[in-house]
Amino acid sequence: MHPAPSAPRPAGDGVRLARAGLCRLVEPTDPTAMLLLAALGPVAALEIAAGRRTIRAAEHADLVRAGAEAGYGPRQVDLRRAMERWAGRAAGLDPAADLAAAARAGAWFAVPEDPDWPEALADLGLFQPIGLWGRGRRGLLRFPAGRAVAVVGSRDCSGYGRGIALDLAGALASRGWTVVSGGAYGIDQAAHTAALATGTGVPPTVSVMACGIDRLYPRGNDELLRGVEASGLLLSEASPGCTPSRYRFLQRNRIIAALSAGTVVVEARWRSGAQNTAHHADGLSRPVGAVPGSVLAGTSAGCHRLVREGSAVLVTDVEEVLELLQPLGATAAATDPADAAEGPAAVVDGLSQPDRVLLDALPLAARSRPDHLVRVAGLSAREVLGGLRRLEERGLAEGSEEGWRRRR
Structure with missing residues (x-):
């Protein structure tokens, strides 16, 4: 008799922990992050994206190759600028705490390496969920x-x-x-x-x-x-x-x-x-x-x-x-x-994607300081400071010594 085939095994703890960390660190439609994940896998991608180690020459070549296959040129796959965006969140990254918080809420965390991952999500290609x-x-x-x-x-x-x-x-x-x-x-x-x-x-x-x-x-x-x-x-x-x-x-x-x-x-x-x-x-x-x-x-x-x-x-x-x-x-x-952008003339028209994300991160009542917005929006300090000025010029944000908020 032949032994019965074993059931597919779920992802290992290292992979699950790395993907939980990436969920917190990067936005799921960030092409540089998704290319890094596709080219190097979740563990290496988190180590590099979180600034825990530098990318090796062979890994960078794999990243550029993955970008080319997805239609992105070397200039579009700018890891240095991407890491500036991610730095604000990387400082306090604790994926084990996120998994524990989910467990306390009666939740679980599934990853593409698990046997019960929905196959239909693969149709999203590079941008399937982390x-x-x-x-x-x-x-x-x-x-x-x-x-x-x-x-x-x-x-x-x-x-x-x-x-x-x-x-x-x-x-x-x-x-x-x-x-x-x-x-x-x-x-x-x-x-x-x-x-x-x-x-x-x-x-x-x-x-x-x-x-x-x-x-x-x-x-x-x-x-x-x-x-x-x-x-x-x-x-x-x-x-x-x-x-x-x-x-x-x-x-x-x-x-x-x-x-x-x-x-x-x-x-x-x-x-x-x-x-x-x-x-x-x-x-x-x-x-x-x-x-x-x-x-x-x-x-x-x-x-x-x-x-x-x-x-x-x-x-x-x-x-x-x-x-x-x-x-x-x-x-x-x-x-x-x-529903904020519904209607014939949305306030976000003409804004870059980082500025739209920053606008969403601004509170309406309390004020928020730029270093806090860096973490909330997942942007670099340069993108936040420049974006705040652009939003202020358009009448969408106002700043004071206490911080910044969205104008009503």
Whole structure:
């Protein structure tokens, strides 16, 4: 008799610890960080990114080669400048403490080296998550993306939009589909609520959050998110303790899109996080459906835009959604930072990505000093000081001897 094959083993402690450290140290869409990780692996990547040792000549050659394969030139893979960005967070880096904080919250940490890592996330290529912090039954993590659908939309939805979201998500969940959304107010809230009420899939619903797994955001959805945890999954790529900010909402949207066979946008303003999710899905060659609304309703302007631009197919009921999904299935409330840029003229227009991140990091009431902003925003001191002046010139920030804050 031949011995039975052994089950795939989870990642070793060194790899898990290194990925937990990278989750805290770098942003998940930082190309230099992701190239370093892809070229050298998590342990070496953390040692170098945290400044614990210098990069060797052969390792730097591997980094440049990985960049070239991904379409980045040597000047774009600037490790020195990247390490300036990461230095503020590197000083207090303690991945063991993050893992302990997650455990205290009843959470776990999954990494791509684990046998239950969701295969669909590999479609994100270089920008698949460094790791996923999760709450809920770990055994559900490898749910089939081919039987999952993202239902997303505006946080300040109309009664019409909420009703449509309840109907669509409820009908999909009752037919065994996993409903994936973001746990926010409005359409997300309706989608999760309906899936929990009618779901027959395993899991019935999954929420991908934009904050640390040890907190439930928004607070008004606390009971709902605990219901998702009890029956489905709460997931986040942000380290424990991280607060929600607009750029984290936009980053997590790629995960919502990747974990689903397709995306349905129920309501979305002309500029919105839901549109961002739809564009991620389209970029992954996942089908996108958009629900029509009144031509006079701002909450539907984004849906009409997606259809007009050819990024989405118009859908009006569950049968049309299933027509859209079946080929694959067979084989961002006013208090939510993600809504800050909705509307025809956003304050972030024309800002560089570092300046947008810095603007998100600025408090509205209390003041924050530049050295604190370096750690919070994950930017270098030079980027923070220069960015503060640029934001001040645009009337977006104000400084004093006590520190800086965002102008209302």
